[in-house]
Amino acid sequence: MKQTHKNIRPLFVSLSVLLFLSLTGCWSSHEIEEQSLGIGMAFDKGKKSFIEKELNEQGEGYLSKDLITSTYQLITPQVASSTTKQAGPQQKSYLNVTETGDSILQMTRELSLRSEQPLTAHHMKVIVISDKLAKSQGLEKLLDLNFRDNDFRPSCIVLISNGRASNTLETKKAGEIPAFRLVGIVENAFRTTRILPPMSLIKIESKLNSESSFLLQNVLSVKGEVKFAGAAVIKGKTHKMAGTLNEEELEGVTWITGKGKGGVVKSFDKETGQLIVYEIDSMKSTIIPRVKGDSISFDVNIESVGRLSENWVVPGDTFKNEFLKKAEKSSEKEVKRLVGNVLEKMQKEYKVDVAGFGNRLRIKHPKVWNKVKKDWDQTFSETPINYDVKITINDYGTSGGSKK
Structure with a gap:
């Protein structure tokens, strides 16, 4: 038994020396x-x-x-x-x-x-x-x-x-x-x-x-x-x-993709021409491709929930649903304008899809996509696009009541 311990000890010493040699740090590194x-x-x-x-x-x-x-x-x-x-x-x-x-x-x-x-x-x-x-x-x-x-x-x-x-x-x-x-x-x-x-x-x-x-x-x-x-x-x-x-057209793309995390929509009341500012809390967009034979079209459904952050309309009672609905419609109209303008730019001037329409077609109708993907930008420029915007104001801050 003692002889066995004597044989193992040199082995442990040798292994220890080898381990120390391997712990030299990053020898090829630079300070x-x-x-x-x-x-x-x-x-x-x-x-x-x-x-x-x-x-x-x-x-x-x-x-x-x-x-x-x-x-x-x-x-x-x-x-x-x-x-x-x-x-x-x-x-x-x-x-x-x-x-x-x-x-x-x-x-x-x-x-x-x-x-x-x-x-x-x-x-x-x-x-x-x-x-x-x-x-x-x-x-x-x-x-x-x-x-x-x-x-x-x-x-x-x-x-x-x-x-x-x-x-x-x-x-x-x-x-x-x-x-x-x-x-x-x-x-x-x-x-x-x-x-x-x-x-x-x-x-x-x-x-x-x-x-x-x-x-x-x-x-x-x-x-x-x-x-x-x-x-x-x-x-x-x-x-x-x-x-x-431009900056407004980029806003339009953000609404189409639904990838916005926040921001504001500035619009003007139809009757008084006064400022209404809607602040985005959440944004969602669904792009739905429609295929009938060789015909392709898209429906874009945009939804957003947020708050009325600034109101210059006089009179305007933010405690009343009637006024809030009017503010929602005003903001929806502005978002539709932004979306329509950038779609015009994408389809008619540059003839490019930079908002993910082709990707939605690829996911929903892969066989159709394989037919048109080679020259998709040109096909996209000739494709009808319908869009709808729904904005809900669920908060108007701590100030309300009628402005006179």
Whole structure:
């Protein structure tokens, strides 16, 4: 028995040594202090920076067609620490670096020639593409690297800018980080019907592969200030931007899809012309495809429950059902106007389905869908669509009674 213990002891010692050797940590990792964390990217039509022009004049730059200027928003340890120590009105919490070329990957690698800290994209939050570039280049080309490279999270959202995309990654507010600001605005969808559900890289790749037309949120930037203003229409066949929907038209799409989380409907009383504001508590839309032989049509039934949040009608007694019914009808009329206007734009001007009609047809009538899916946008542009809106006011706040 003692002999057995003597034989086992050396074995345990050897195993312990091997275990200690395996606990060496992440030997191939880089310290956080040595990293530049990429949090935002912007793609514009090619525009060389001063240093790139100098290199090309000296024959030192690399050969490229200069189709794209990429702007990378970085957070480095130096920027973070200097912001903490020297907080002031002009202090920035981020660093923007630009490169111009025709290969997204090559431009990214060029950053290694300008800084000792390599770019990492694991924390990339947002990619902004200028409208001019989106009209001239297909999104499947511009985002190909992002789709393939597992450094980019599939949840990274994509926006279209009205004007240069790099401007959306600038701010005048001390301590504010533009990329985080853009992502934060997306999360305000519970307050307005003018913000689309976020379009991530993985969702866009799916749309491109299926050749479905879709919308991307449009963002406007002026002197460091930004605003979400309508949406860009991406054509399924070309993968390029075909045009835009303004803010009211985007509201119409939100009502058709029923994906709104909140917002307001501003209408005017028919008799007095005074303001009535309905606030959305819930929204629901049902798109019903109708098929008779080779004929396709759709019925859209929209329902919403909410509150009367603002009333300028004098006289107007919000305690009376008669007045509330009048306010409901006024709001319904406005929603019908929004829906009708955007359907006209989708079917007659752009000839695209960006509201999910084709998807409902695919689910309800798969055999019919297989016949028309190849050229669905054109078929959709000629398809009759009927719509009905039902709004219910179940709350009018703490104020009521007759206004005289």
